[in-house]
Each structure stands twice: as C-alpha cells, then as structure tokens.
Amino acid sequence: MKIIRRKSDLQALTGNWRRAGETIGVVLTMGALHDGHLSLVKAAHSRADRVIVTIFVNPRQFNNPEDLAKYPKTEESDARILGPLDVDVLYVPEPEEIYPTGFSTTISVSGVSDGLCGGDRPGHFDGVATVVTKLLLQTDADCTFFGEKDYQQLQVVRRVVADLDLKTEIVACPTVREDDGLAMSSRNLRLGSEARQMAPVIGRVLKSAANVIRQGGNVALALETARQALLVAGFDAVDYFELRSDSDLLTLTTADQPARLFVAAWLNGVRLIDNMPVATERSAQKVAAKLVEPV
Numbered sequence: 001m002k003i004i005r006r007k008s009d010l011q012a013l014t015g016n017w018r019r020a021g022e023t024i025g026v027v028l029t030m031g032a033l034h035d036g037h038l039s040l041v042k043a044a045h046s047r048a049d050r051v052i053v054t055i056f057v058n059p060r061q062f063n064n065p066e067d068l069a070k071y072p073k074t075e076e077s078d079a080r081i082l083g084p085l086d087v088d089v090l091y092v093p094e095p096e097e098i099y100p101t102g103f104s105t106t107i108s109v110s111g112v113s114d115g116l117c118g119g120d121r122p123g124h125f126d127g128v129a130t131v132v133t134k135l136l137l138q139t140d141a142d143c144t145f146f147g148e149k150d151y152q153q154l155q156v157v158r159r160v161v162a163d164l165d166l167k168t169e170i171v172a173c174p175t176v177r178e179d180d181g182l183a184m185s186s187r188n189l190r191l192g193s194e195a196r197q198m199a200p201v202i203g204r205v206l207k208s209a210a211n212v213i214r215q216g217g218n219v220a221l222a223l224e225t226a227r228q229a230l231l232v233a234g235f236d237a238v239d240y241f242e243l244r245s246d247s248d249l250l251t252l253t254t255a256d257q258p259a260r261l262f263v264a265a266w267l268n269g270v271r272l273i274d275n276m277p278v279a280t281e282r283s284a285q286k287v288a289a290k291l292v293e294p295v
C-alpha cells in the first residue's frame with residue numbers, strides 16, 4: 001500500500017490505472033479506523049479493480065472546535081490495519097491539497113441537510129459536501145462507499161452527486177455494530193469504560209420505538225418515550241429522536257411509507273448517532289402497489 005500526500009502523485013498513479021482500463025473504488029474516512037470502515041473497504045474490493053482509502057480530518061465540517069481538537073488521529077495504526085486488506089493507496093492529503101490559499105467555494109445542499117445533524121451542527125453538511133466533492137474528483141472515483149450509520153450524510157452525498165453530474169456511483173453499506181449492538185464509530189474511543197457500557201442502550205431504545213411504530217402505535221408518544229428512556233438511562237441530552245421518510249428525510253407522523261428512526265444523544269461528552277428503518281405492513285403495501293402501477 002502506497003501512502004500518498006500530494007494530489008499530483010495520486011493523479012499520476014490513477015492516470016496509469018485509467019490507461020490500463022482499471023476501475024477505481026474510494027472509501028472516504030477521517031481515520032481512527034474500525035470494522036465499520038473495513039466493511040466499506042471490502043465492498044470496494046468487490047466492485048473495483050483498484051481501491052483508495054482517504055484519511056482527512058476535515059476542519060470545515062466541525063462546528064465545534066473542541067470536537068475537532070479531540071478527534072482521534074491515529075495514522076500509523078490506521079496504515080497497519082489496512083496493511084492486510086490489499087488497499088492500493090492510502091491518500092492522506094496535506095491540508096493545502098484540499099484547501100489551497102484563496103479557496104472560496106462551498107457546496108451547500110438544501111432539503112436533506114435540514115434538521116437532524118444539519119440542525120444541530122450548523123455548517124456541518126456544507127463542509128462534508130465540499131470535501132467529498134473534492135476528494136471524489138481528486139481520486140477520480142468510479143464508485144464510493146458510505147456507511148448507513150451516517151444516513152443523513154449518505155443522502156446529502158447522493159444529492160451532490162446527482163445535482164453536480166459527478167460520475168461516481170454511491171454505494172450504501174449497512175451499519176456495522178459491536179456485539180452489544182452499539183454502532184461502531186471513531187468517537188466511541190472517547191466514551192470511557194462506564195459510558196461505553198451504557199452506550200448500547202441507544203440501539204435498544206431505537207429497536208423498541210421501531211417496534212411500537214411498526215405495530216401501529218402513536219408515533220409522537222413513541223418518540224417522547226424513547227427520549228425519556230435515554231435520559232433515564234443516564235444520557236446527558238438528546239439532540240433529536242425523530243421519524244423521517246427514508247429517501248428525502250421529510251418528518252413523518254405516521255410510518256405508512258418507508259421510514260427511518262434517527263437519534264443523536266450525548267453521553268459523557270460524546271455525541272452518538274444511530275438510525276433504524278421502520279417497515280410497516282402499510283408501507284410495504286404502498287411500495288408494492290407502486291411497483292404494479294402502469295408506467
């Protein structure tokens with residue numbers, strides 16, 4: 001695996017691959033790699049001849065300077081973890097390769113960026129959309145792999161790629177969880193042992209709320225009960241616990257179309273996020289009815 005820090009070096013290599021007719025799969029990360037990231041790398045291998053992993057802790061997507069300062073930076077161990085995975089390039093761009101002097105462009109997505117993490121982290125998705133666009137262009141990606149753990153981010157990136165006619169295919173990959181159900185996340189490293197034990201409650205509460213809604217229970221009551229359950233379990237605050245439609249992320253009060261529960265909650269100074277689909281019989285019937293509609 002080559003470690004490359006300069007755009008020109010990367011592009012010399014991708015140019016050779018292109019001339020040989022090879023396809024390029026790209027996994028974008030901020031480092032502190034775990035099995036969630038590695039599942040994206042495996043998916044990339046199944047779709048592309050060449051695989052690039054990027055590590056760039058993008059300052060423009062951190063609305064909170066303390067969060068940026070505390071973000072784990074573990075390049076050496078990340079490179080070791082990727083060693084056996086047959087990755088062609090680890091691209092760790094110098095900051096000026098992404099934001100050269102005078103950089104003045106922002107890509108801003110409306111609609112799917114509204115609310116949820118977009119509401120609580122002002123500017124976050126502008127930063128994500130801008131850096132993802134740059135990294136996809138710099139790596140010349142044919143396909144790129146995003147985890148459903150960051151479901152709103154996935155929808156934002158889908159929008160950018162569609163709206164800007166980028167040629168990259170976006171592939172969604174399922175959330176990888178620890179044995180106790182906690183969604184893997186680089187920020188889990190900061191929880192500390194007591195909070196780490198408490199953290200899986202978030203997945204259990206999501207599951208219970210999804211069950212209540214699936215069985216036709218009152219959505220507003222299920223969401224409020226879920227919020228309270230997290231606070232009673234010892235979470236410090238709940239940023240949101242919401243039901244949204246699966247693709248455009250509009251707020252829902254019933255689950256009669258494909259829907260998803262979204263949560264963000266604070267535990268021991270760490271903001272955890274998770275989400276879960278809520279399929280009901282009615283939503284399935286609606287989708288089935290659409291499939292047989294005449295075109």
Ligand SMILES: Nc1ncnc2c1ncn2[C@@H]1O[C@H](COP(=O)(O)OP(=O)(O)OP(=O)(O)O)[C@@H](O)[C@H]1O
Nearest residue numbers: 029030031036146147149150175176184185186187
């Ligand atoms: N548990 C997971 N399962 C599947 N994909 C994941 C998981 N965690 C992260 N990813 C994906 O890995 C990519 C890079 O994410 P990132 O480097 O921010 O890791 P992270 O663990 O999400 O870190 P953070 O603590 O910042 O949320 C994103 O597409 C993200 O959705």
Ligand SMILES: CC(C)(CO)[C@@H](O)C(=O)[O-]
Nearest residue numbers: 028029030058128131150
């Ligand atoms: C997509 C991404 C690498 C952009 O910085 C980041 O938001 C992440 O790690 O999910």
Ligand code: BAL
Nearest residue numbers: 030061062124150153
């Ligand atoms: N994992 C998404 C990137 C972020 O939280 O900033």
